[in-house]
Amino acid sequence: MKQGIIENLITELTRLPGIGRRTAQRLAFFILSMPDEEAKGISRAIDEVKDNARFCRECFNITENEVCSICSNPSRDKSRICVVEEPSNIFVVERSKSFDGVYHVLLGSLSPIDGMTPDRLKIHELIERVRKNSVQEVILATNPNTKGEMTAQYVRELLKPFSAKVTRIAYGLPIGGDIEFADEATLSKAIQGRRDF
Amino acid sequence: MKQGIIENLITELTRLPGIGRRTAQRLAFFILSMPDEEAKGISRAIDEVKDNARFCRECFNITENEVCSICSNPSRDKSRICVVEEPSNIFVVERSKSFDGVYHVLLGSLSPIDGMTPDRLKIHELIERVRKNSVQEVILATNPNTKGEMTAQYVRELLKPFSAKVTRIAYGLPIGGDIEFADEATLSKAIQGRRDF
Numbered sequence: 001m002k003q004g005i006i007e008n009l010i011t012e013l014t015r016l017p018g019i020g021r022r023t024a025q026r027l028a029f030f031i032l033s034m035p036d037e038e039a040k041g042i043s044r045a046i047d048e049v050k051d052n053a054r055f056c057r058e059c060f061n062i063t064e065n066e067v068c069s070i071c072s073n074p075s076r077d078k079s080r081i082c083v084v085e086e087p088s089n090i091f092v093v094e095r096s097k098s099f100d101g102v103y104h105v106l107l108g109s110l111s112p113i114d115g116m117t118p119d120r121l122k123i124h125e126l127i128e129r130v131r132k133n134s135v136q137e138v139i140l141a142t143n144p145n146t147k148g149e150m151t152a153q154y155v156r157e158l159l160k161p162f163s164a165k166v167t168r169i170a171y172g173l174p175i176g177g178d179i180e181f182a183d184e185a186t187l188s189k190a191i192q193g194r195r196d197f
Numbered sequence: 198m199k200q201g202i203i204e205n206l207i208t209e210l211t212r213l214p215g216i217g218r219r220t221a222q223r224l225a226f227f228i229l230s231m232p233d234e235e236a237k238g239i240s241r242a243i244d245e246v247k248d249n250a251r252f253c254r255e256c257f258n259i260t261e262n263e264v265c266s267i268c269s270n271p272s273r274d275k276s277r278i279c280v281v282e283e284p285s286n287i288f289v290v291e292r293s294k295s296f297d298g299v300y301h302v303l304l305g306s307l308s309p310i311d312g313m314t315p316d317r318l319k320i321h322e323l324i325e326r327v328r329k330n331s332v333q334e335v336i337l338a339t340n341p342n343t344k345g346e347m348t349a350q351y352v353r354e355l356l357k358p359f360s361a362k363v364t365r366i367a368y369g370l371p372i373g374g375d376i377e378f379a380d381e382a383t384l385s386k387a388i389q390g391r392r393d394f
Contacts, residue, residue: 005245005261006284012242015235017227023215029285030214032246032259038212039247043240045209048202049229050236062229064202087203088226 006032058129060105060122062087070094070102077101079136083126083155085109085143093141101137104129109147110154116147118154127158135164144171203229255326257302257319259284267291267299274298276333280323280352282306282340290338298334301326306344307351313344315351324355332361341368 003011006028013024031039048064055061056068059081063069070076070090080101084090090103106121118124130138138159142148152168159166171189173182182190200208203225210221228236245261252258253265256278260266267273267287277298281287287300303318315321327335335356339345349365356363368386370379379387 004259004266005242005249006259009242009246010288012239015231015239016224018220018223025285025288026215027213028246029283031243032250034212034247036247039243042209042212043243045202045206046228046236046240046243049206049225050231050233052202053229062201062203069201086226088222091207091222 055105055107059103060087060107060125061090061103075100079134080139081126081129081135081137082139082141083152084141085148085151089141099139101139106142106151106155109142109151111147111150121151123155123158126155130159130162130164135162137165137167140166140168144169252302252304256300257284257304257322258287258300272297276331277336278323278326278332278334279336279338280349281338282345282348286338296336298336303339303348303352306339306348308344308347318348320352320355323352327356327359327361332359334362334364337363337365341366 009028009031010021010024013019013027014021016024019027031042052064053062054064056063056071057066058071059068061068061070065072077100080099081104082093082099082101083104083106084093085106085108087105087107090105093099093103104122104126106123106126108116108121110116110118110121126138129135138155140152140155142151142155156166156168170193171186172193173179173186173190179187206225206228207218207221210216210224211218216224228239249261250259251261253260253268254263255268256265258265258267262269274297277296278301279290279296279298280301280303281290282303282305284302284304287302290296290300301319301323303320303323305313305318307313307315307318323335326332335352337349337352339348339352353363353365367390368383369390370376370383370387376384
């Protein structure tokens with residue numbers, strides 16, 4: 001027998017990460033109860049992303065335009081570039097409201113063992129941006145793990161010939177955390193990175 | 198400035214229950230990475246539900262047809278009707294694989310204080326089904342709370358003139374639970390409902 005439309009919606013929703021059958025069912029019945037326009041706002045948003053998403057020509061953020069909304073925003077400081085691994089990382093930094101420069105997405109991190117060599121990343125494009133523009137600071141915000149660290153070090157070496165200052169986001173204890181539960185590596189980094197107080 | 202397509206998808210997804218900004222962001226980037234056909238399967242499923250969902254003529258389950266897949270399934274036992282409050286409850290009972298009869302959805306429960314009087318529910322339609330068909334058992338599976346209990350009692354009274362047996366799903370300790378954590382009302386019902394062993 002053909003699957004019903006509700007069963008079908010439930011099945012489709014379980015494709016999403018972290019959405020099990022039970023949650024999918026709750027979502028499906030919620031969608032059923034939503035005003036038509038609201039529910040279709042969701043489906044339209046999905047279609048638009050699939051139809052129109054592409055990489056920003058400048059920074060490789062996701063956008064529907066040639067250039068993303070951050071790169072095309074005249075009030076963003078173009079002299080500081082925050083380098084991240086993935087477009088989603090931009091949202092995290094933006095949410096922190098602690099950076100008003102622009103970004104550069106590498107679209108991955110170095111991992112030669114997995115075939116992720118420098119040419120697979122947007123490293124060359126970053127160097128070109130630094131070369132062509134008067135960039136004062138490059139903040140390396142790759143992940144605080146082996147691959148991210150290796151990537152940061154690799155990029156730092158390539159940036160040495162330029163006058164731009166190269167910085168790395170700080171390692172340390174998470175705010176609201178408890179020293180008791182900090183792992184040794186983090187605590188060691190937090191002590192090494194101690195600051196005058 | 199116009200919101201970007203990813204930001205828009207994130208905003209749209211936060212309309213769903215239990216989906217905060219962080220989860221919506223994770224989902225949006227996952228959708229972005231999905232094959233086109235898979236992602237559009239989700240949006241199509243949403244549209245189909247919004248465009249085609251209606252109530253089954255027999256039992257008021259959600260369906261895209263005149264009669265739902267359960268009512269039109271010849272292998273379901275039409276002589277036993279399980280009465281539930283909402284279409285979503287049918288999924289829960291179906292998942293338990295403990296019932297092969299048919300359903301009747303009341304589309305709510307009695308709550309005179311909120312204006313939910315018997316005429317707002319599909320109670321009349323249930324009585325008519327019992328009157329017209331040779332129904333042997335009506336299982337009242339309304340919620341185990343005040344409104345559900347009131348609804349069950351009301352329906353039971355109306356069914357008294359008929360020969361159909363009227364039953365109520367059992368109250369008791371949830372399987373896998375711990376007596377230590379059972380609330381007094383549940384424990385009291387579990388003791389009242391004790392069975393030979």
